[in-house]
């Protein structure tokens with residue numbers, strides 16, 4: 715860790731940091747000198763990530779439970795003294811079905827984690843920043859599916875659209891207090907889960923080609939591409955950026 719890192723000594727919480735994009739973001743923030751709380755419902759994997767990073771601690775949390783999210787923020791403040799960066803990344807995919815055939819259970823579950831969870835992280839994260847009187851950064855994980863329609867994942871898409879709007883509202887509410895709020899909106903990212911999905915499909919070659927040709931830029935973004943965007947938004951280099959829904963999509967939403 716460099717003492718001149720862009721995020722030297724900043725305190726960050728990353729939800730859903732036991733795997734995938736959250737893990738890459740936690741690693742990216744840590745590499746720039748931030749002290750990162752790894753917050754996840756998966757204890758074993760989360761602790762492994764926390765143990766691999768300097769000055770990192772793990773917090774078990776179900777982001778759909780406001781009491782647990784409040785306790786997560788309190789734990790970070792008690793341990794580190796303050797919170798500078800909250801990355802509300804934890805999320806689950808939707809079961810795929812057209813709206814009339816999709817289940818209420820799936821709707822509630824996707825909403826409770828992907829939208830309620832982000833709202834709780836913002837509510838308690840921003841409150842902690844305001845209470846300590848420090849500037850801060852909130853980064854929420856949206857998706858291109860929150861910007862344009864995709865079939866068969868309406869609950870997921872609606873939750874991600876909600877994440878974008880929550881981010882914009884809070885951005886203008888807290889701008890005067892130096893708290894910036896942005897959403898990152900990735901296209902399909904080449905994570906191990908996506909690889910598994912491709913490899914388990916009926917025709918992996920065809921599916922890989924479809925994903926590689928989904929966006930105007932060829933190929934898929936990597937978790938590190940998303941992490942680099944999060945590090946940038948968390949840093950002072952982005953000090954005049956707030957209220958953005960920033961696509962990491964190889965031009966997908968530009969069409």
Ligand SMILES: NC(=O)c1ccc[n+]([C@@H]2O[C@H](COP(=O)([O-])OP(=O)(O)OC[C@H]3O[C@@H](n4cnc5c(N)ncnc54)[C@H](O)[C@@H]3O)[C@@H](O)[C@H]2O)c1
Nearest residue numbers: 730732733734735754755776777803804805857900902903
């Ligand atoms: N992978 C993609 O292609 C992609 C594209 C756009 C947006 N996203 C979004 O990025 C985020 C991360 O996705 P990922 O692909 O890294 O998935 P992932 O499954 O690898 O990671 C999600 C993490 O969230 C955690 N989690 C799930 N439910 C939780 C809960 N209730 N409380 C706390 N933690 C919980 C999981 O344990 C896991 O560690 C999600 O919000 C997802 O919607 C992913």
